[in-house]
Amino acid sequence: MMDDVVADPGKPLHLLLVEDQPFNQIVAVDTLESLFKEIKVDVANNGREALEMVIASSKMYDLILMDVQMPEMDGYEATVQIRKLITKKSKTPIMAMTANVIKEEIEKCFSSGMNDFIAKPFEPSMLRQKIMQLVV
């Protein structure tokens, strides 16, 4: 059974989920909402949309959950572009969500500027633990 402890990072969380697949979007949003006491999740369908949403947002997201392989702009390129921003938004923690947990891909995640990664499909308790490490 899923560990049913709802995490409380001490503040409402505002996350950006970047994921092109509707199934994965819905599972991720449901899971995040079950894991955290107060959370708002915005969804971008690809890296380009994510970049636009980061630039347009009035406040810095607490965390970006970034799929890696997506059409139009992938997660690596989106991360590189976000890290180039001249505002403090360039420091937004970014966690890759990848279905390919291989050494080369993980290295590529970190070299593009991501802070951490989680394998898809993800274990809820692992997702909660990794998010807490990045947002608290």
Next chain:
Amino acid sequence: MSEQKKLTDLAFLRNLTGGQPDKMIKYLRMFLSGTPQSITQMELHALSKDWSAVKQTAHSIKPQLGYFGAKGSEDLMKQIEQYADSQTDNDKIPEMINNFRQQYETISAELEQELNILTA
């Protein structure tokens, strides 16, 4: 249907959803309604030798199979993705997709059965 021959295992899904039937039903329905179209798309991409699109489609199906514990099919999808990315093994892909279509018939039957139990 013999337990040993099952291609799916809902243990991961139960953990993910905390065993909540409404969420399990939602995810099962989404997978069962969307995957046939994805398989057809992958077959059409392979026919037109659009290997990049084959790779993208296989990549999108792969984690969904993981949610339903279809490990063997998840591995097959990973292999299709790798072959679609290579320059030498593309000719093996149509047969692999055909194998997956056959596996999916069993997977969908198993998941429909689970869905019937959950909605009974």
